[in-house]
Amino acid sequence: MLKRISQLLVAGLLLSSAASAQDMSEVKIEASKVAGNVYMLKGRGGNIGVLSTNEGLVLVDDQFQALAEKIEAAMKQINDKPLKYVINTHFHGDHTGSNAYFAEKAPIFAHENVRARLAADERVSAKALPVVTYEGGVTIYLDNEEIQLTHLPSGHTDGDTVVYFKKANVLHTGDLFFELGFPFIDINRGGNVRGYLKNVKYMIDNTPDNVVIIPGHGKITDKDGLKAFAQMIEDCIVRVEAALKAGKSEADILAMGVEEKYKSKSWAFINEERWLKTLVAGLQ
Template identity: 65%
Template sequence: MLKKLLVIPTTLFSVLVSAAISTILSVSLHAQEMADADITVQPAAGGVYMLQGPGGNIGVLATDQGLLLVDDKFAPLAEKIEAAMKGIEDKELKYVINTHYHGDHTGGNQFFSHKAPIFAHENVRSRLSSKTDHKVASLPVVTYKDGITIYLANEEIQLTHLTNGHTDGDTYVYFKKAKVLHTGDLFFEVGFPYVDLDSGGSVKGYLANVKHMLKNTPDDVVIIPGHGKLTDKSQMLAFAKMMEFSINKVSAALAAGKSEQQILNEGIGEKYQHLSWAFITEEKWLKTLVADLK
């Protein structure tokens, strides 16, 4: 008796092969990018530095009593991050902070957890532990609900949780003596923000959180954004105005009965369309606004 053979149509077979090749190439290119990546170091103020490379921006406090790390990018970059830190001050790592749970900010947790305790909002540990591929060693071991303060050498590091902005587990980190603010992904200097609606994010909550940081930090604060270049309060204020404009524009369009497609066709307007970037295009930003505000 002959067994029936599964016959895949030629067109479908081609699609499947193309998809498989694309996935393999994507993984291969990502691995190559990590291998080729450099971690650059830029002074912010006091003993605080910004480290850049693929993924979210890192903050480092360097003191003669040890180091403190804010976020740790992707796992393959961990040793390069450590080398960059040691290049600033060859001291022991004392503390690690996760500003939220996304992989481009927590990927190095497993490596660094063996060197220092990881601090994060309780929702960060919850979301990381819910991932099927998570490792226990990658989880924060000190969690908090509203915030916590860490003292290292003569610096006071204030960790403050703000609800439902980029995610439901966001923390901003303020170095009080140095007057440096690490916003995590509550500020994208590079362009339109990513609001993770599936992880408790909210566009109105995000704007409220940006306004909170503006109100509760000094005017001469140096800002390390989640993505983008080292910046200042004037740029974060402009970012808040863009968000407010976007929310008001889309809210009014929805109230007038306009469809998502009509809103996309109208666009964000000339003043802000230049803020479209590789990850969050103008279209994606508008779709996020519609999804959250409708």
């Protein structure tokens, strides 16, 4: 059952090529300054990061193909300099849907598994593939900013990258952080429940306490927000693990639910039931 749910969820994420201009006609791309020369663009899909420098721009994720021109226009409002680099935090279509458009303007960086998964999808054109890949990570230097790309394995997917802008002290987490609620862990494509929590804790332990955070989904936040997210995941894991060890079935665990204080973490994409089914499948 979980596999079917996961397939349906990922299908929705990947169908960026099918999102017509009409579907996105009323979507507005809203820019917010994060810190230093880093901005966040919010539209539909994963949050976008933009670094603005005198030498050009860096784009972190690019939502859906139908929004590409709107995204570009929003970037030009920040700084009308050329796009220098594009970074994909993972392969899901709400983060890579405009790759083909922006690949004509700048090289795309991503973990090697992102290229492999996009290349295996017949709906994705060859020009949308990352052209610079890495295994553990890579550092990009642009103007006076140092951009650290770090691969964290077996979390949301098998190709996750977190992006740290060192001078600005801004972390873009990709979908290793859903500030708005329960996370989506793509178990069928390299994601792992315990690995996800481990990666969230890695970010907590390896960034300054005053870091400003762009989550994959949700609003701009800080390390306290990330810590609360980690605690929620850990509490849910402990609760479900205990139930499984006691011989409880999936139906029992769904009836039990999450702790009352986490009921509000349900949202349109990952509600309480889907989150619990992910935990059951990932912890057995």
